[in-house]
Amino acid sequence: MRRVYLDNSATTPVDRRVVEAMIPYLTEKFGNASSVHFFGQEARAAVDRARREVALLINARPNEIVLLSGGTEANNLAIRGIVENVADHGRHIITSLIEHSAVRGVCDALEKRGWEITRLPVYDDGVVRLDDVRAALRPDTVLITVMLANNEIGTIQPIAEMGALVREERARGRRHLWLHTDAVQAAGRMPVDVEVLGCDLLSLSAHKLYAPKGVGALFVRRSVRLTPQNIGGHQERERRGGTEAVPSVVAFGAAAALAREELSQRIDHMQRLRDHLETGVAARVPDIVFNGHRTQRLPHLSNISFRFIEGEGLLINLDMQGVAVSTGSACSSGSLEPSPIIRALGRDDEMARGSIRFSLGKDTTDEDIDYVLEVLPRAVENLRRLSPLYQHALADRACVVADEKDVLAPAI
Amino acid sequence: MTYSDIFKDHLASPRNAGEIPDADASAERINPVCGDRLRLTLLISDGRIERARFLAYGCPPTLACGSALAEMIEGMTIEAARCVSRQQIADALDGLPARKQHAAALAVETVRAALDAERDSDFVMVK
Numbered sequence: 269m270r271r272v273y274l275d276n277s278a279t280t281p282v283d284r285r286v287v288e289a290m291i292p293y294l295t296e297k298f299g300n301a302s303s304v305h306f307f308g309q310e311a312r313a314a315v316d317r318a319r320r321e322v323a324l325l326i327n328a329r330p331n332e333i334v335l336l337s338g339g340t341e342a343n344n345l346a347i348r349g350i351v352e353n354v355a356d357h358g359r360h361i362i363t364s365l366i367e368h369s370a371v372r373g374v375c376d377a378l379e380k381r382g383w384e385i386t387r388l389p390v391y392d393d394g395v396v397r398l399d400d401v402r403a404a405l406r407p408d409t410v411l412i413t414v415m416l417a418n419n420e421i422g423t424i425q426p427i428a429e430m431g432a433l434v435r436e437e438r439a440r441g442r443r444h445l446w447l448h449t450d451a452v453q454a455a456g457r458m459p460v461d462v463e464v465l466g467c468d469l470l471s472l473s474a475h476k477l478y479a480p481k482g483v484g485a486l487f488v489r490r491s492v493r494l495t496p497q498n499i500g501g502h503q504e505r506e507r508r509g510g511t512e513a514v515p516s517v518v519a520f521g522a523a524a525a526l527a528r529e530e531l532s533q534r535i536d537h538m539q540r541l542r543d544h545l546e547t548g549v550a551a552r553v554p555d556i557v558f559n560g561h562r563t564q565r566l567p568h569l570s571n572i573s574f575r576f577i578e579g580e581g582l583l584i585n586l587d588m589q590g591v592a593v594s595t596g597s598a599c600s601s602g603s604l605e606p607s608p609i610i611r612a613l614g615r616d617d618e619m620a621r622g623s624i625r626f627s628l629g630k631d632t633t634d635e636d637i638d639y640v641l642e643v644l645p646r647a648v649e650n651l652r653r654l655s656p657l658y659q660h661a662l663a664d665r666a667c668v669v670a671d672e673k674d675v676l677a678p679a680i
Numbered sequence: 681m682t683y684s685d686i687f688k689d690h691l692a693s694p695r696n697a698g699e700i701p702d703a704d705a706s707a708e709r710i711n712p713v714c715g716d717r718l719r720l721t722l723l724i725s726d727g728r729i730e731r732a733r734f735l736a737y738g739c740p741p742t743l744a745c746g747s748a749l750a751e752m753i754e755g756m757t758i759e760a761a762r763c764v765s766r767q768q769i770a771d772a773l774d775g776l777p778a779r780k781q782h783a784a785a786l787a788v789e790t791v792r793a794a795l796d797a798e799r800d801s802d803f804v805m806v807k
């Protein structure tokens with residue numbers, strides 16, 4: 269069976285060249301980067317090289333990069349590390365309604381421990397408004413944490429504008445306000461530059477960049493102090509204890525270098541295919557809605573709500589034909605609430621349950637998209653034929669047509 | 681979450697999907713927690729279910745249970761259909777994930793509601 273992987277926002281395949289780069293560090297170059305002898309120094313040098321590559325990807329300095337286990341840990345360290353450090357100065361955090369669970373969950377947990385959280389709306393286009401950020405600022409606000417690009421609908425948030433706002437506040441003498449952004453989905457899919465963004469902290473995860481799972485980084489601007497969350501080792505300049513995962517870190521570095529070199533080709537390629545997918549779906553499947561801002565979004569992602577059906581049924585039908593996608597529907601996410609992200613756009617439950625995320629990768633082909641366009645309309649149609657909501661709607665439409673005829677009849 | 685091959689087959693090729701226009705009995709039930717919906721229409725003669733058709737909206741277990749139910753009760757006597765259990769439906773699908781048992785409950789509830797409606801309509805006719 270043909271297999272088409274359109275779930276690159278969940279994870280990406282490891283690039284061959286990345287595998288090649290890491291293999292020596294799984295075999296003969298096995299040293300502990302903290303050791304003083306040759307083996308350790310060899311590993312140390314490799315970690316330093318990788319750190320430089322990761323820093324270059326986001327225009328940071330190597331000593332501003334804390335290597336750790338992935339996006340979730342980066343978000344935990346950023347948020348908890350900041351707010352615990354400045355708890356005496358204020359306990360208010362501004363975030364958005366569409367954060368990844370790794371940010372949402374941390375904020376929820378802090379709320380239970382006495383912090384106050386303002387969760388900004390995103391309107392029907394899935395974008396936070398700067399005016400809302402400004403209005404939410406309080407004297408005791410210590411952190412703004414808003415993602416750079418959303419994982420479910422791909423919308424890009426105005427982080428650079430928030431960065432400018434934070435700098436303005438600082439210029440007015442405010443000392444305890446920081447900006448964190450989760451750039452896990454954005455890196456490798458759009459230019460990410462910490463100077464342009466003006467953020468103090470930024471989270472990265474290697475497995476969305478064609479490197480292995482279980483490694484990532486937190487950018488921490490030079491002047492920013494964090495309370496470490498992993499205590500018990502001197503690694504990462506006391507900011508994150510634990511023996512460095514040398515092979516994974518090397519892979520992350522290699523993947524970051526490739527992402528930097530190939531960024532514009534990747535963007536062009538994914539965007540062309542994504543647009544081909546969307547045009548094709550719109551032409552073949554009625555009663556759909558595209559979710560999220562049409563232009564202010566990542567180039568590889570398309571989120572579509574299919575009216576009258578539920579996402580996981582469609583996901584399984586597509587999977588049986590070799591097409592891998594994802595859905596924010598309640599069933600697959602293990603909660604009873606349909607996708608909080610799609611709900612935050614103001615869509616009803618039915619649209620939230622019927623949403624499917626297609627996320628392309630740098631290696632997705634034209635043939636992949638053509639295959640999806642061949643099997644998707646039939647899968648949707650099959651589920652709709654089963655759906656009482658669809659049958660009710662068809663009956664309603666027939667009545668509307670009949671009513672219109674009645675209305676028109678006397679006039680003729 | 682993993683589903684059995686039979687389960688997925690019901691999803692890919694639902695049995696007895698659709699609606700009987702002049703049904704002798706019908707019911708549509710909604711799971712109030714998640715909004716899942718199951719609609720069942722039946723043709724009944726001589727105390728037996730001759731045809732059963734289902735429509736379903738919701739998570740895959742709801743669709744699969746609707747399909748398994750409609751397949752299972754065709755040919756059954758009304759009494760037997762009224763006694764179909766959640767376990768029987770789950771078994772027909774090679775099991776359901778623990779958190780999805782409510783889908784079988786919705787199926788059982790819907791067939792009983794349809795048959796109750798049928799009994800009530802008899803009652804109305806007799807009256």
Ligand SMILES: Cc1ncc(COP(=O)(O)O)c(C=O)c1O
Nearest residue numbers: 338339340368370419452453473
């Ligand atoms: C926006 C976002 N943040 C954080 C994460 C978590 O990253 P990791 O899987 O490396 O813990 C993800 C991954 O799904 C993500 O999409």
